[in-house]
Amino acid sequence: MTAARAYLDHNAASPLRPEAREAMIAALEHEGNASSIHAEGRAARHVVEDTREKLAALIGALPQSIIFTSGGTEANAMALSPSWLRGNGAARLFVSSVEHASVLRGGRFATSDVELLPVHSNGIVSLEAARDAFAAWHATGLPFLVSLMLANNETGVVQPVAALAELAHEFGGLVHCDAVQAIGKIVVDASALGADLLTVSAHKFGGPKGVGALAVLREGLPIATLVKGGGQERGYRAGTENVAAIAGLGAAVGALTGNDREPREIAILRDELEAQIAVIAPEAMFFSRRAERLPNTSCFAIEGMSAETLVIAMDMHGIAVSAGSACSSGKVERSHVLDAMGVAPGLGAAAIRVSLGWNTMTADIERFAAAWSAIYRTFAARRHAA
Numbered sequence: 001m002t003a004a005r006a007y008l009d010h011n012a013a014s015p016l017r018p019e020a021r022e023a024m025i026a027a028l029e030h031e032g033n034a035s036s037i038h039a040e041g042r043a044a045r046h047v048v049e050d051t052r053e054k055l056a057a058l059i060g061a062l063p064q065s066i067i068f069t070s071g072g073t074e075a076n077a078m079a080l081s082p083s084w085l086r087g088n089g090a091a092r093l094f095v096s097s098v099e100h101a102s103v104l105r106g107g108r109f110a111t112s113d114v115e116l117l118p119v120h121s122n123g124i125v126s127l128e129a130a131r132d133a134f135a136a137w138h139a140t141g142l143p144f145l146v147s148l149m150l151a152n153n154e155t156g157v158v159q160p161v162a163a164l165a166e167l168a169h170e171f172g173g174l175v176h177c178d179a180v181q182a183i184g185k186i187v188v189d190a191s192a193l194g195a196d197l198l199t200v201s202a203h204k205f206g207g208p209k210g211v212g213a214l215a216v217l218r219e220g221l222p223i224a225t226l227v228k229g230g231g232q233e234r235g236y237r238a239g240t241e242n243v244a245a246i247a248g249l250g251a252a253v254g255a256l257t258g259n260d261r262e263p264r265e266i267a268i269l270r271d272e273l274e275a276q277i278a279v280i281a282p283e284a285m286f287f288s289r290r291a292e293r294l295p296n297t298s299c300f301a302i303e304g305m306s307a308e309t310l311v312i313a314m315d316m317h318g319i320a321v322s323a324g325s326a327c328s329s330g331k332v333e334r335s336h337v338l339d340a341m342g343v344a345p346g347l348g349a350a351a352i353r354v355s356l357g358w359n360t361m362t363a364d365i366e367r368f369a370a371a372w373s374a375i376y377r378t379f380a381a382r383r384h385a386a
């Protein structure tokens, strides 16, 4: 990326932090396998265990709770595949209707055993509906698992995970929290959240893509092994560890630790960006703006302005943003998050997500505002002429 571009899509992937790049390059020099007992193996093992300790400390967990995975998707799949799963309606998975696709797919739960919990119009899960749903299932005497994300990737809304976990535990359920979008943006304290399982992904906070972790926060949880083979990761996840990626994860965690300045500065830039959007287009609709949100995320729409067209126009002005959700297939699809919030389809189809991060500067916001002004003027002129 040239400096002439403004990258404002950190919720899709945050650029690699320099510390992470350096740590990865250094780790690539380790020729040993982290499972070998010779000096080369021990050096690689040291990198893996150092990251485990750093990550555990960041989220307030024990090092032995961390299982490294290939990212958030795999950690979510593991969390949603408890070993007691029998299928045929013998267990239930409750997920909020605004979860990431990797949770909505339900891991090993049959589609018919996955129940969606509704959200309010601000995107926050309904605790009342959750209580009713848990109570009804509890009456069957069968086990259940709940999965609620800490922060939403599209709107940035922060969910009441601690309250939901308390509720689920009251009825005997297990709780998983997808904290992928929250780490590095807000404080994530596993014990305060009260979840039993928690998902981490490095590339959302300046680590490399393709590495993450599942934190197993309670002893004796029934975790299924999805990738079977050697005894790595205490037998929970076989395969030779990706030492360089784990080193990058550790260095990115190191950059976050004790760094509460970064989220505060990012929030100021995000608020400035929203002010600029609204000055130019007073009718702009900001989603979940009055709810507790991540400091880096803004999701907004202008009725009649196609998100796809806007993303392309922004790209031509040197600005990277996303349309609604992450468009993993490369094409823009309707946002299930905005649908679940009851946003009218026309407005939802216009939703744009701008997400800031560790390397965002005032110049990026200025660049965005200049492009937004030019694009909006063209749109408004066409609207007027129509």
Ligand code: PLP
Pocket (backbone or CB within 6 Å): 011, 012, 070, 071, 072, 073, 074, 076, 100, 102, 149, 151, 152, 153, 178, 180, 181, 201, 202, 203, 210, 211, 212, 326
């Ligand atoms: N969960 C959330 C909330 C996400 O935003 C993402 C990625 O967009 C994932 C899970 C998947 O993580 P990964 O890309 O590491 O597989």
